[in-house]
Amino acid sequence: MTPAARIQAAIEILDRVLDGEAAEKALTGWARRSRFAGSKDRAAIRDHVFDAIRCKRSFAARGGAMTGRGLMIGLARAQELDTDALFSGEGHAPAPLSEAEAAAGHAPEGAEALDIPDWLEQTFRDSLGDQAEAVAAVLQSRAPVMLRVNRRKADIAQAQTSLSGEGIETRPAEISDTALLVTEGARKVSNSAAFKSGLVELQDGASQAVVDALPLADGMRVLDYCAGGGGKTLAMAGRAQGRFFAHDANAGRLVDLPARAKRAGVKVQLLEPGKVEGQFDLVLCDVPCSGSGSWRRAPDGKWRLSAENLSELNGIQQSILEEACGFVAPGGVLAYATCSVLSCENGAQVDGFLSRHAEWRETLRKQWLPGPEGDGFFLSVLTHG
Numbered sequence: 001m002t003p004a005a006r007i008q009a010a011i012e013i014l015d016r017v018l019d020g021e022a023a024e025k026a027l028t029g030w031a032r033r034s035r036f037a038g039s040k041d042r043a044a045i046r047d048h049v050f051d052a053i054r055c056k057r058s059f060a061a062r063g064g065a066m067t068g069r070g071l072m073i074g075l076a077r078a079q080e081l082d083t084d085a086l087f088s089g090e091g092h093a094p095a096p097l098s099e100a101e102a103a104a105g106h107a108p109e110g111a112e113a114l115d116i117p118d119w120l121e122q123t124f125r126d127s128l129g130d131q132a133e134a135v136a137a138v139l140q141s142r143a144p145v146m147l148r149v150n151r152r153k154a155d156i157a158q159a160q161t162s163l164s165g166e167g168i169e170t171r172p173a174e175i176s177d178t179a180l181l182v183t184e185g186a187r188k189v190s191n192s193a194a195f196k197s198g199l200v201e202l203q204d205g206a207s208q209a210v211v212d213a214l215p216l217a218d219g220m221r222v223l224d225y226c227a228g229g230g231g232k233t234l235a236m237a238g239r240a241q242g243r244f245f246a247h248d249a250n251a252g253r254l255v256d257l258p259a260r261a262k263r264a265g266v267k268v269q270l271l272e273p274g275k276v277e278g279q280f281d282l283v284l285c286d287v288p289c290s291g292s293g294s295w296r297r298a299p300d301g302k303w304r305l306s307a308e309n310l311s312e313l314n315g316i317q318q319s320i321l322e323e324a325c326g327f328v329a330p331g332g333v334l335a336y337a338t339c340s341v342l343s344c345e346n347g348a349q350v351d352g353f354l355s356r357h358a359e360w361r362e363t364l365r366k367q368w369l370p371g372p373e374g375d376g377f378f379l380s381v382l383t384h385g
């Protein structure tokens with residue numbers, strides 16, 4: 001496919017996304033209907049679609065319309081591409097710009113330029129202070145592909161050698177001593193022998209750094225209370241020899257965990273929703289949140305979030321802390337984590353908890369901002385007794 005034909009494909013997919021179809025579904029549907037497209041075409045189209053979703057407001061402003069075509073005109077203008085060459089109408093290229101389209105569009109300003117919803121702008125700025133604009137700019141860009149080396153099976157050098165043998169080039173990241181940044185061959189990772197044999201997992205760098213900061217020690221009983229796919233359960237089990245338990249209110253989220261644990265060579269016991277019993281030395285609550293620290297990877301979330309959802313999430317976060325603290329053994333640790341940069345989900349939640357529970361104290365609070373080696377994350381470590 002020509003670069004222009006890829007733009008046309010992205011326009012069609014984005015129109016479906018704007019009509020409410022999930023981006024992944026729209027991309028898969030297009031690929032099924034377009035067998036002629038090769039893997040490089042599909043990858044380039046995917047990049048256009050996700051770039052446009054991340055920068056939906058600013059591209060629509062530049063392109064003059066909130067349509068697939070408007071977004072792609074906006075992308076071409078923002079990335080200083082040759083609009084006339086791409087919108088030529090030749091072959092499978094999109095039609096040339098009409099006079100009205102050529103005259104439409106404006107330089108985005110304020111929340112529009114930051115690609116943040118208007119209702120969220122003040123909360124975002126209050127949470128991030130003088131970092132707000134820099135963080136919004138990072139959220140407009142693509143996320144790095146990162147791996148976690150499973151230290152139960154390999155060290156960094158062994159994992160790199162194995163990956164390199166399959167055309168996947170990496171370099172160690174500073175954010176965590178288990179993290180590798182993929183510099184070439186990212187799309188080959190999930191089919192590689194290194195991945196299939198459990199030497200590496202796909203995991204964001206800051207997600208690994210959160211686990212590094214937990215006071216894990218051999219022999220601990222550890223409960224991952226909001227385990228989801230189990231990314232952090234496995235990272236914890238990779239760092240210490242102990243007994244690991246995974247729980248999630250939605251049992252369906254845990255289905256892949258036994259196979260992932262087997263591949264990683266670790267044991268994880270699944271606990272059914274509401275059936276947690278006994279006490280644990282460390283309870284991690286990686287709670288549901290806005291995902292604002294990882295909107296580069298899941299940009300739909302930025303536009304789906306509403307003030308009502310955020311306040312509902314705040315209520316869930318509070319009740320998870322209240323439930324989970326009861327499972328911490330005397331002298332044990334309660335860890336609260338989010339992939340958010342919003343203070344109402346982070347420090348304010350922990351401050352609220354501490355004001356209700358005088359017996360708990362905070363031993364660590366850390367915010368990672370989205371950057372070249374990872375997403376935005378928050379961690380608070382609490383102890384009692």
Ligand SMILES: C[S@@+](CC[C@H](N)C(=O)[O-])C[C@H]1O[C@@H](n2cnc3c(N)ncnc32)[C@H](O)[C@@H]1O
Binds near residue numbers: 226229253289320
């Ligand atoms: C941020 S995700 C966890 C991601 C996971 N820790 C990882 O690293 O892959 C939050 C999880 O919390 C779960 N959850 C929501 N409400 C919950 C509750 N009241 N108790 C326990 N888990 C809950 C969700 O189903 C979701 O899987």
